[in-house]
Amino acid sequence: xxxxxxxxxxxxxxxxxxxxxxxxxxxxxxxxxxxxxxxxxxxxxxxxxxxxxxxxxxxxxxxxxxxxxxxxxxxxxxxxxxxxxxxxxxxxx
Numbered sequence: 001x002x003x004x005x006x007x008x009x010x011x012x013x014x015x016x017x018x019x020x021x022x023x024x025x026x027x028x029x030x031x032x033x034x035x036x037x038x039x040x041x042x043x044x045x046x047x048x049x050x051x052x053x054x055x056x057x058x059x060x061x062x063x064x065x066x067x068x069x070x071x072x073x074x075x076x077x078x079x080x081x082x083x084x085x086x087x088x089x090x091x092x093x
Contacts, residue, residue: 001049004093007059013070020074025049034077042086052087059092 003023010016020037021030025048030036040046041053055078059071071092078090 001052002054002056003049004056004058007057007063007067007071010059010067010070011064012066013073016067016070016074020055023049023055024053034073038077038081041081041088042084053089055088055090056093057090 003020005016005019005023007016007019010019014032017032017034017037020026021032024040026040027046027048030040030046041051044050055074057071057075059067063071075090075092078088082088
């Protein structure tokens with residue numbers, strides 16, 4: 001499933017993570033960190049929308065250094081989790 005993440009209002013890494021959790025219809029109790037994202041993406045059966053996920057990241061032309069780093073880190077984690085067998089992809093739009 002294509003999940004568009006609109007980064008227009010992101011100011012922090014936490015904003016990106018919140019957008020990801022909302023995009024997959026994560027439960028309110030979903031952890032707000034990369035370990036929790038990994039668990040829900042690799043193990044599955046947690047989110048309202050299950051993989052495969054194709055994350056499309058729409059980053060604004062000007063982002064804070066924290067958000068730029070967070071986007072790079074998120075994309076790298078997606079690659080790692082895909083190597084573990086999760087059906088994931090991520091790209092910038």
